[in-house]
Amino acid sequence: MPFRLDARQEDFDAAFAAFLGTKREISEEVDDTVRTIISDVVARGDAAVIDYTRRFDRLDLTPQSLRVSDAEIDKARSACDAQTLEALELAHQRIVRFHETQRPADQRMTDDLGVTMGWRWTPIEAVGLYVPGGTASYPSSVLMNAAPARVAGVERIVMVSPTPDGVINPLVLVAAQIAGVDEIYRIGGAQAVAALAYGTQTIAPVAKIVGPGNAYVAAAKRRVFGQVGIDMIAGPSEVLIMADETANPDWVAIDLLAQAEHDTAAQSILVTDDTALADAVCNAVERHLATMKRAEIARASWNDYGAVILVPDLAGALALVNRIAPEHLEIETRDPEALVPGVRNAGSIFLGAHTPEAIGDYVGGPNHVLPTARSARFSSGLGVLDFMKRSSILHCTPGALRALGPAAIALGESEGLEGHARSVAVRLNL
Amino acid sequence: MPFRLDARQEDFDAAFAAFLGTKREISEEVDDTVRTIISDVVARGDAAVIDYTRRFDRLDLTPQSLRVSDAEIDKARSACDAQTLEALELAHQRIVRFHETQRPADQRMTDDLGVTMGWRWTPIEAVGLYVPGGTASYPSSVLMNAAPARVAGVERIVMVSPTPDGVINPLVLVAAQIAGVDEIYRIGGAQAVAALAYGTQTIAPVAKIVGPGNAYVAAAKRRVFGQVGIDMIAGPSEVLIMADETANPDWVAIDLLAQAEHDTAAQSILVTDDTALADAVCNAVERHLATMKRAEIARASWNDYGAVILVPDLAGALALVNRIAPEHLEIETRDPEALVPGVRNAGSIFLGAHTPEAIGDYVGGPNHVLPTARSARFSSGLGVLDFMKRSSILHCTPGALRALGPAAIALGESEGLEGHARSVAVRLNL
Numbered sequence: 015m016p017f018r019l020d021a022r023q024e025d026f027d028a029a030f031a032a033f034l035g036t037k038r039e040i041s042e043e044v045d046d047t048v049r050t051i052i053s054d055v056v057a058r059g060d061a062a063v064i065d066y067t068r069r070f071d072r073l074d075l076t077p078q079s080l081r082v083s084d085a086e087i088d089k090a091r092s093a094c095d096a097q098t099l100e101a102l103e104l105a106h107q108r109i110v111r112f113h114e115t116q117r118p119a120d121q122r123m124t125d126d127l128g129v130t131m132g133w134r135w136t137p138i139e140a141v142g143l144y145v146p147g148g149t150a151s152y153p154s155s156v157l158m159n160a161a162p163a164r165v166a167g168v169e170r171i172v173m174v175s176p177t178p179d180g181v182i183n184p185l186v187l188v189a190a191q192i193a194g195v196d197e198i199y200r201i202g203g204a205q206a207v208a209a210l211a212y213g214t215q216t217i218a219p220v221a222k223i224v225g226p227g228n229a230y231v232a233a234a235k236r237r238v239f240g241q242v243g244i245d246m247i248a249g250p251s252e253v254l255i256m257a258d259e260t261a262n263p264d265w266v267a268i269d270l271l272a273q274a275e276h277d278t279a280a281q282s283i284l285v286t287d288d289t290a291l292a293d294a295v296c297n298a299v300e301r302h303l304a305t306m307k308r309a310e311i312a313r314a315s316w317n318d319y320g321a322v323i324l325v326p327d328l329a330g331a332l333a334l335v336n337r338i339a340p341e342h343l344e345i346e347t348r349d350p351e352a353l354v355p356g357v358r359n360a361g362s363i364f365l366g367a368h369t370p371e372a373i374g375d376y377v378g379g380p381n382h383v384l385p386t387a388r389s390a391r392f393s394s395g396l397g398v399l400d401f402m403k404r405s406s407i408l409h410c411t412p413g414a415l416r417a418l419g420p421a422a423i424a425l426g427e428s429e430g431l432e433g434h435a436r437s438v439a440v441r442l443n444l
Numbered sequence: 445m446p447f448r449l450d451a452r453q454e455d456f457d458a459a460f461a462a463f464l465g466t467k468r469e470i471s472e473e474v475d476d477t478v479r480t481i482i483s484d485v486v487a488r489g490d491a492a493v494i495d496y497t498r499r500f501d502r503l504d505l506t507p508q509s510l511r512v513s514d515a516e517i518d519k520a521r522s523a524c525d526a527q528t529l530e531a532l533e534l535a536h537q538r539i540v541r542f543h544e545t546q547r548p549a550d551q552r553m554t555d556d557l558g559v560t561m562g563w564r565w566t567p568i569e570a571v572g573l574y575v576p577g578g579t580a581s582y583p584s585s586v587l588m589n590a591a592p593a594r595v596a597g598v599e600r601i602v603m604v605s606p607t608p609d610g611v612i613n614p615l616v617l618v619a620a621q622i623a624g625v626d627e628i629y630r631i632g633g634a635q636a637v638a639a640l641a642y643g644t645q646t647i648a649p650v651a652k653i654v655g656p657g658n659a660y661v662a663a664a665k666r667r668v669f670g671q672v673g674i675d676m677i678a679g680p681s682e683v684l685i686m687a688d689e690t691a692n693p694d695w696v697a698i699d700l701l702a703q704a705e706h707d708t709a710a711q712s713i714l715v716t717d718d719t720a721l722a723d724a725v726c727n728a729v730e731r732h733l734a735t736m737k738r739a740e741i742a743r744a745s746w747n748d749y750g751a752v753i754l755v756p757d758l759a760g761a762l763a764l765v766n767r768i769a770p771e772h773l774e775i776e777t778r779d780p781e782a783l784v785p786g787v788r789n790a791g792s793i794f795l796g797a798h799t800p801e802a803i804g805d806y807v808g809g810p811n812h813v814l815p816t817a818r819s820a821r822f823s824s825g826l827g828v829l830d831f832m833k834r835s836s837i838l839h840c841t842p843g844a845l846r847a848l849g850p851a852a853i854a855l856g857e858s859e860g861l862e863g864h865a866r867s868v869a870v871r872l873n874l
Contacts, residue, residue: 098858101851112561115553121545130795131542131809136788138822152859185858221821236666240677243822247670268867275863307862336569343835350839357835358566365560365839368871372864373840376855377848379561380836391651392568392673394834404824405773405787406810409780409795410803418807421531425806428528428615429582432737433705434802437698441798 016282016296016320021331030323034337038250038279038319038387048204048233055208060215066205071147071178075200077216082182082198087191090184098185105377106157106192112379113165116398127418128411133404137167138243140218141401142210143195144225144235145186147176147202153189154375158382159225159396160193166401171195172220174210176202202227207234211242224383224396245400249387250279253371254340254360256328256353257295259288261346262367266291267298269344269370274315275308281319283338285331292322332356339390342371361390415441446712446726446750451761460753464767468680468709468749468817478634478663485638490645496635501577501608505630507646512612512628517621520614528615535807536587536622542809543595546828557848558841563834567597568673570648571831572640573625574655574665575616577606577632583619584805588812588826589655590623596831601625602650604640606632632657634664641668654813654826675830679817680709683801684770684790686758686783687725689718691776692797696721697728699774699800704745705738711749713768715761722752762786769820772801791820845871 019029054062060077067073122132143159145151163171173190177200190198199217213219222243223235235244253273257266270282286292303309325331339359350365357363361384364371375382383396419438426435449459484492490507497503552562573589575581593601603620607630620628629647643649652673653665665674683703687696700712716722733739755761769789780795787793791814794801805812813826849868856865
């Protein structure tokens with residue numbers, strides 16, 4: 015049974031705090047293994063990557079066969095059915111168009127003293143994209159990671175993906191081709207992260223690594239942070255649905271389960287001011303589970319981590335929603351826009367009864383790589399800015415330096431940095 | 445003696461690669477200690493923080509005296525001389541004005557299908573600012589970290605700073621007051637990072653931690669990443685100066701040394717196409733060193749990590765500069781702007797002979813918290829965006845869902861996520 019909390023009950027605050035503290039992931043202690051793998055790849059390059067791939071993926075590679083060939087990609091494309099290809103193309107087109115509106119502007123301004131200030135944005139030169147293997151190998155995620163990098167102007171996009179026993183998802187290759195990935199290597203795990211960060215004889219290093227992965231990949235990303243940039247460490251996915259008596263319980267139920275079917279550690283939460291809706295949704299969940307293909311996973315997630323939270327009014331419940339900081343927030347109420355200004359912490363907001371999260375997962379346009387595990391409190395979904403960096407610019411005229419110099423000298427001296435002060439003073443003949 | 449490289453020599457490529465690979469920091473293995481400290485603070489809260497402060501800072505605190513009182517801050521202010529106070533106020537004003545231009549815009553757009561897409565930016569609710577103690581306790585860094593947070597709209601800014609033997613830099617307290625820091629605690633090290641990330645009985649947790657620190661602080665930030673957001677892991681500072689025959693060797697020399705005086709691991713690099721300038725700068729460096737207060741530190745940095753790189757032409761040398769990816773880039777040439785479009789990787793660019801880096805360190809306006817250790821390849825200086833996050837927004841009309849639904853269903857099915865497909869299909873009566 016999912017958690018059931020009622021904000022009108024006396025013990026609600028304690029129960030809600032306990033619910034917020036629920037751990038959905040067992041953090042495996044893999045750090046020592048990962049450290050060894052990384053050092054080995056740094057020391058031995060290709061040879062180490064090939065050894066680990068033989069051991070973990072039961073696959074024999076050579077430096078020549080690390081990379082997926084163009085012929086293999088073309089073959090994968092011809093194996094895909096036309097309807098799926100068309101859907102991928104449509105998704106890509108919409109994702110690109112949306113992300114094009116995120117391109118940041120450069121800035122220059124000159125103040126009264128003659129100080130010119132501003133910044134320039136430039137793309138990261140090379141980016142690595144990790145794509146998990148097996149059942150979590152999603153072509154839509156390839157689009158969502160690679161498209162914003164391309165829009166940002168990244169010149170070299172490198173994908174890595176493990177292919178246990180040599181098996182690869184053809185749609186992942188096709189998505190990479192559509193999104194303009196430049197190189198694909200059939201490697202995974204900490205060894206692939208190390209190869210991207212430090213380079214090998216065959217794989218040139220990148221400057222940033224993005225994309226989700228298992229505990230080993232996450233630990234490796236954490237370790238190479240600094241040598242390269244990384245995106246968020248992704249956790250299990252979650253949805254929170256705010257609904258009132260106008261919501262369709264059947265639709266709300268399947269949206270909760272679409273989240274739950276991802277992973278037994280996924281989390282689906284309903285927040286409502288209508289007890290009758292809550293009961294109807296719970297019944298509809300059971301009806302859907304009876305016929306869902308991934309019912310076993312979805313049921314485990316719903317029973318272990320699902321929650322129904324009854325509140326006196328939805329506007330007042332925004333404080334709770336902001337504490338949960340859901341990755342996905344659906345608002346299915348009479349007037350969804352009315353609640354938006356009060357949302358502080360949410361990765362993505364889906365408004366109204368006709369915007370199931372699945373539309374945003376695939377073809378809406380905004381990115382589906384979003385902050386999980388309450389990290390929407392401090393971070394954003396993936397976007398074009400994640401593939402660019404900003405250089406600030408400063409230019410002083412001699413007059414501007416005369417005006418600002420004395421203050422800089424005073425501060426340099428107050429910090430005991432006499433050389434700083436002198437670098438200004440010599441220019442002012444002080 | 446500093447490195448001397450000449451791009452016209454045959455062995456230059458190998459020598460440059462070796463120079464790029466020079467490690468300037470001994471990475472201490474402090475991770476086990478830090479892990480223990482963090483668990484202890486999580487388990488025992490205030491009591492653990494107080495124990496570690498007694499052990500590391502030789503200071504006896506109680507839960508009541510953890511926080512610096514308003515009276516202490518006022519007393520610190522009255523101990524500061526008027527000129528320094530005025531300089532701090534000017535710096536703060538200019539930093540705020542510059543960062544106000546970085547506030548991002550929200551976005552909403554509706555396409556032909558009736559899909560409304562966009563995003564909202566919101567401030568992070570609470571931010572922690574780490575300020576080192578002792579000689580690296582810089583009031584200017586307090587302004588540079590706190591001002592953009594305040595401009596972003598952060599409601600609660602918490603500063604921590606160790607006060608070994610109870611000694612605190614009054615200017616740091618005053619800078620915090622000027623910048624609008626809400627709470628100051630006299631604690632440091634991994635225990636302060638843990639207190640900010642997880643909270644104690646006295647200190648409410650924050651959602652993001654920024655600011656530089658020693659190896660323990662860096663390791664602690666790396667460990668709490670995920671629980672909270674963090675900024676970059678700061679390394680030793682560096683400057684690269686591109687100069688031609690029009691540059692004043694005396695000015696170039698003191699700019700190199702203003703960097704070197706920070707830390708024996710700091711790095712100062714001159715790139716020039718003029719051998720005579722190179723020689724004149726080296727001579728001027730020695731002249732300045734003879735009278736500099738921090739000559740010992742600056743000389744060690746210059747001799748161990750300093751470099752003079754001779755190149756046939758400066759425009760062609762931009763490829764080298766981009767590989768170095770300097771934190772600070774000064775361009776002192778006849779036409780500095782001409783080189784700017786070719787700069788790809790640099791934290792901050794200082795143009796012309798009258799813009800010594802020290803102006804940007806204090807009163808220019810742009811932030812002085814910048815990416816070190818080649819991380820300008822993938823990251824930016826601190827700014828308003830680091831204290832905000834973006835929630836994406838999606839809204840479909842029934843017609844938009846009809847138009848996009850079939851593609852979402854196809855992709856959901858192709859990924860084996862039948863619940864995703866069904867969440868769209870039920871709304872279309874499919």
